[in-house]
Amino acid sequence: MIVYYRAVRVKDEIKQQAIIDATIELVNEIGFASCSVSKIAKRAGVSPATLYIYYKNKEDLLVSTYIQIKTTLGASVMQEFDPSLPVRDTLMAVGMSLFRHIAEHPQLFTFTEQFANSPYQDLVDRDKLEAVFQPLLELLHYGITQKIIKDVPMEILFAHLYAPIYALVNPHINPDFIVTPENIEISMNMAWDAIKL
Amino acid sequence: MIVYYRAVRVKDEIKQQAIIDATIELVNEIGFASCSVSKIAKRAGVSPATLYIYYKNKEDLLVSTYIQIKTTLGASVMQEFDPSLPVRDTLMAVGMSLFRHIAEHPQLFTFTEQFANSPYQDLVDRDKLEAVFQPLLELLHYGITQKIIKDVPMEILFAHLYAPIYALVNPHINPDFIVTPENIEISMNMAWDAIKL
Amino acid sequence: MIVYYRAVRVKDEIKQQAIIDATIELVNEIGFASCSVSKIAKRAGVSPATLYIYYKNKEDLLVSTYIQIKTTLGASVMQEFDPSLPVRDTLMAVGMSLFRHIAEHPQLFTFTEQFANSPYQDLVDRDKLEAVFQPLLELLHYGITQKIIKDVPMEILFAHLYAPIYALVNPHINPDFIVTPENIEISMNMAWDAIKL
Amino acid sequence: MIVYYRAVRVKDEIKQQAIIDATIELVNEIGFASCSVSKIAKRAGVSPATLYIYYKNKEDLLVSTYIQIKTTLGASVMQEFDPSLPVRDTLMAVGMSLFRHIAEHPQLFTFTEQFANSPYQDLVDRDKLEAVFQPLLELLHYGITQKIIKDVPMEILFAHLYAPIYALVNPHINPDFIVTPENIEISMNMAWDAIKL
DNA sequence: AATGAATGAGATTTCATTCAT
DNA sequence: TATGAATGAAATCTCATTCAT
Known part of the structure; x- marks a missing residue:
């Protein structure tokens, strides 16, 4: 039970890397200039707002x-x-x-x-x-x-x-x-x- | 009449080159990504709409x-x-x-x-x-x-x-x-x- | 015909005042804090982008x-x-x-x-x-x-x-x-x- | 057991007052309009979610x-x-x-x-x-x-x-x-x- | 009770382009 | 030809709130 309580949802390194991977993929597919935060978030499977938990800004x-x-x-x-x-x-x-x-x-x-x-x-x-x-x-x-x-x-x-x-x-x-x-x-x-x- | 026609053409080419020059200048000053059509037009001293007379699009x-x-x-x-x-x-x-x-x-x-x-x-x-x-x-x-x-x-x-x-x-x-x-x-x-x- | 050509659509003072009036109305109805640019624009009957022609920003x-x-x-x-x-x-x-x-x-x-x-x-x-x-x-x-x-x-x-x-x-x-x-x-x-x- | 209960209550009230104090401070520093729940929570040293335990909403x-x-x-x-x-x-x-x-x-x-x-x-x-x-x-x-x-x-x-x-x-x-x-x-x-x- | 993560909704603003004259 | 006005679409980012633990 203590373990249960301590296991508060934790900043997800997998998710963080998923965002980076999505960024790289998208830049390859549509080019740097066309990469918007929304597109990256969608590709990474998270909300655009979530992205701002892991990174200060674009x-x-x-x-x-x-x-x-x-x-x-x-x-x-x-x-x-x-x-x-x-x-x-x-x-x-x-x-x-x-x-x-x-x-x-x-x-x-x-x-x-x-x-x-x-x-x-x-x-x-x-x-x-x-x-x-x-x-x-x-x-x-x-x-x-x-x-x-x-x-x-x-x-x-x-x-x-x-x-x-x-x-x-x-x-x-x-x-x-x-x-x-x-x-x-x-x-x-x-x-x-x-x-x- | 030919003279008149050529005069108009000459004026056109100057304007057209002015747009290109403005583009190059702006890319140098603020970077490719920040160059918008309006900014280029303003720098070239023409209306954004004019730009579309000389070029199909950005x-x-x-x-x-x-x-x-x-x-x-x-x-x-x-x-x-x-x-x-x-x-x-x-x-x-x-x-x-x-x-x-x-x-x-x-x-x-x-x-x-x-x-x-x-x-x-x-x-x-x-x-x-x-x-x-x-x-x-x-x-x-x-x-x-x-x-x-x-x-x-x-x-x-x-x-x-x-x-x-x-x-x-x-x-x-x-x-x-x-x-x-x-x-x-x-x-x-x-x-x-x-x-x- | 000359008149026709000179009458380029001109910055519309009526529209500009309509935006101000919409602002005042909205502040009265929903309060200063809840007034967004989009709401003001909608109330004034223009696009939010239009508002930025008349005013630098909110x-x-x-x-x-x-x-x-x-x-x-x-x-x-x-x-x-x-x-x-x-x-x-x-x-x-x-x-x-x-x-x-x-x-x-x-x-x-x-x-x-x-x-x-x-x-x-x-x-x-x-x-x-x-x-x-x-x-x-x-x-x-x-x-x-x-x-x-x-x-x-x-x-x-x-x-x-x-x-x-x-x-x-x-x-x-x-x-x-x-x-x-x-x-x-x-x-x-x-x-x-x-x-x- | 009574002592235990009161200790918990006292702690609560301190936290609750800390949130109020943080609110007042922040309003003074950045103005009413810029005060977000997250900022208040951070200033009070609690999680935004905690704030919702003490107050129904903003x-x-x-x-x-x-x-x-x-x-x-x-x-x-x-x-x-x-x-x-x-x-x-x-x-x-x-x-x-x-x-x-x-x-x-x-x-x-x-x-x-x-x-x-x-x-x-x-x-x-x-x-x-x-x-x-x-x-x-x-x-x-x-x-x-x-x-x-x-x-x-x-x-x-x-x-x-x-x-x-x-x-x-x-x-x-x-x-x-x-x-x-x-x-x-x-x-x-x-x-x-x-x-x- | 307590929390960090997560998010849909919405904020302000800029964009490339078209319209009416 | 030339233009200032106009705009739908989309950009980045923040918000109040809830979720899972």
């Missing part, structure tokens, strides 16, 4: 969704990071992991691409999100000191390492491109050619 | 604006295309021109980036827009047959040639990156390293 | 209504102001006019009473609204120098001159009080007794 | 709060009522006590002023609330028979006795008025001049 919901996706992506990709390997192998492994992760979760990728070009993107603490990639930055620095990697600004190194990946997997840019292990390897090798000394 | 206006920008960009960039030069020189020239064009017209770039991640983007005939880059495609093909360029899928070549440019100049991705002639050259040289055999 | 509508009523009241009451009369006669005439005006327009009075106790009241420039009563203030000052009126703070004089009027005609406070010429005279005489030296 | 809570304040005010003010004193002294004492009470509890006054201009005010049994002032009524009647006070309708006497007080202490009407003992005395003397024969 902005909070979208930003939270974005951060969740990016955090998961970062953690997953950086699992491959192994500083005991040669610089080249590490960078390639991380890049390939990124390729694969995006290819396996196209819905998440679509969401983040649309989010990044929305007015909401300014509300995210980018530095915090990118902190997980700090080891990558240090590895590139090390590569430069070892005369393995070109001594150019970091942004340019990153742009050549990872921008081609994003362009290739983006269906808006390359609707017909298919991510195969061969293509991944080809592209990552080219990225290495770009940055290596 | 979608038509935005798509027309996008096509105008992309067409102008393509024509401008391809001016540098000179098939009598070595392959490398041509590709570099085109890339640098692209870099410069974007850097010189940041408002147009902002518009296209926002448009490309909107539900409207599916309404554009991409093939038609990209037709202007056909010579580039042929040049790459030629480079492959001459064993100058890696024999990999076209999309991958393009991704490594131009995606880094877009990433670098995109203030959402690289808010602190400054486009200098040195940076342009560094990046284009790296792009060449990526695709060259 | 606040603007309510404040405008209040100012209109108060301005009309002030002008009407001060018509009785005749500085050539003895001080006592002037004050009595103004007070009686106020009594009568309120009694004849109970709906307007109800609106202002409710408005004055709403969060909107802080948005009104009271000094501007009360400027019309400046001659009254000066008259009281003059009466003090002439030793006709008690030399006490202005607020106290005003409170004793006019607060009883408002209390008497307020149906919330005196639901059964009937404004008769006799009652008006009785009350105004008492007010004079209060302030006279 | 209306019941607000009316109860109003009645509590008015009852306390009436009792406090009428403490000064001493029929053995001369009529004038009694009326003056009561008025001054009213002045002081309001000045000392501005939060309670703010609440009642806002309540009185809300749709809830019709739900109060005014006769019951005003019963406490019955001796005052009788005193005025007596004063009339003794030819001390003007023989005019009761409402008019009350209006001149107490409406100026409410107007003076009301910050909406007299934002700059400061309640000093001198001002209280001046005003009460004027009120007496108004009603005395």
Whole structure:
């Protein structure tokens, strides 16, 4: 009976995740701009008012969704990071992991691409999100000191390492491109050619 | 009478361009999502109803604006295309021109980036827009047959040639990156390293 | 034909007043707190969206209504102001006019009473609204120098001159009080007794 | 067992009063119109659902709060009522006590002023609330028979006795008025001049 | 008794588009 | 052609209240 009394209905993490999932689905189906709170709520099977129990407002919901996706992506990709390997192998492994992760979760990728070009993107603490990639930055620095990697600004190194990946997997840019292990390897090798000394 | 007719036509075109300019300005100032027809009309100095004389609806206006920008960009960039030069020189020239064009017209770039991640983007005939880059495609093909360029899928070549440019100049991705002639050259040289055999 | 073209549909002052009238009616019927924009619009026979053509927002509508009523009241009451009369006669005439005006327009009075106790009241420039009563203030000052009126703070004089009027005609406070010429005279005489030296 | 029962009751009453106090505070801070049940509950440190254990609904809570304040005010003010004193002294004492009470509890006054201009005010049994002032009524009647006070309708006497007080202490009407003992005395003397024969 | 979760109803406001002139 | 007025539909969000525990 005590257990009964203590078991007051509790904020439902399943429901909270259902709302996020509904958001991602809807953005994929009808686009970021057409996503209204009502539509998201209906898709998640809750009342629009319920949504406001879990998120302060629409902005909070979208930003939270974005951060969740990016955090998961970062953690997953950086699992491959192994500083005991040669610089080249590490960078390639991380890049390939990124390729694969995006290819396996196209819905998440679509969401983040649309989010990044929305007015909401300014509300995210980018530095915090990118902190997980700090080891990558240090590895590139090390590569430069070892005369393995070109001594150019970091942004340019990153742009050549990872921008081609994003362009290739983006269906808006390359609707017909298919991510195969061969293509991944080809592209990552080219990225290495770009940055290596 | 002909004079009269032409005068009217000229006035029309000025107004029509004023609407497009207003659209681009507003997207830059308040973002794609916050741009309403009324706001665009007010900025252009016309009535909302007038806007519907020149464009079928909002979608038509935005798509027309996008096509105008992309067409102008393509024509401008391809001016540098000179098939009598070595392959490398041509590709570099085109890339640098692209870099410069974007850097010189940041408002147009902002518009296209926002448009490309909107539900409207599916309404554009991409093939038609990209037709202007056909010579580039042929040049790459030629480079492959001459064993100058890696024999990999076209999309991958393009991704490594131009995606880094877009990433670098995109203030959402690289808010602190400054486009200098040195940076342009560094990046284009790296792009060449990526695709060259 | 020229006339036809020039007669573009024009902001309709009749419609604008219809909205204000609807506002006043509704506040009388269902109270200030229950008045929604939709209800006001429906009562005025327009779409809620139309209301926003004439007023920036709900606040603007309510404040405008209040100012209109108060301005009309002030002008009407001060018509009785005749500085050539003895001080006592002037004050009595103004007070009686106020009594009568309120009694004849109970709906307007109800609106202002409710408005004055709403969060909107802080948005009104009271000094501007009360400027019309400046001659009254000066008259009281003059009466003090002439030793006709008690030399006490202005607020106290005003409170004793006019607060009883408002209390008497307020149906919330005196639901059964009937404004008769006799009652008006009785009350105004008492007010004079209060302030006279 | 009795002890247990009483302990529970005491706890209840504290919570119930906490809700009322929270209501008064919130009305003062954010205004009557912005007070929602959730906000009141949060301020009182209880769940919105708990509030419905103590009060049937929002209306019941607000009316109860109003009645509590008015009852306390009436009792406090009428403490000064001493029929053995001369009529004038009694009326003056009561008025001054009213002045002081309001000045000392501005939060309670703010609440009642806002309540009185809300749709809830019709739900109060005014006769019951005003019963406490019955001796005052009788005193005025007596004063009339003794030819001390003007023989005019009761409402008019009350209006001149107490409406100026409410107007003076009301910050909406007299934002700059400061309640000093001198001002209280001046005003009460004027009120007496108004009603005395 | 006590509560956090849940919600239908309704609030204000803006939108893309059309109408009447 | 050009327009200011007009609007139905839909947006985001809050509310008073009830439910399940």
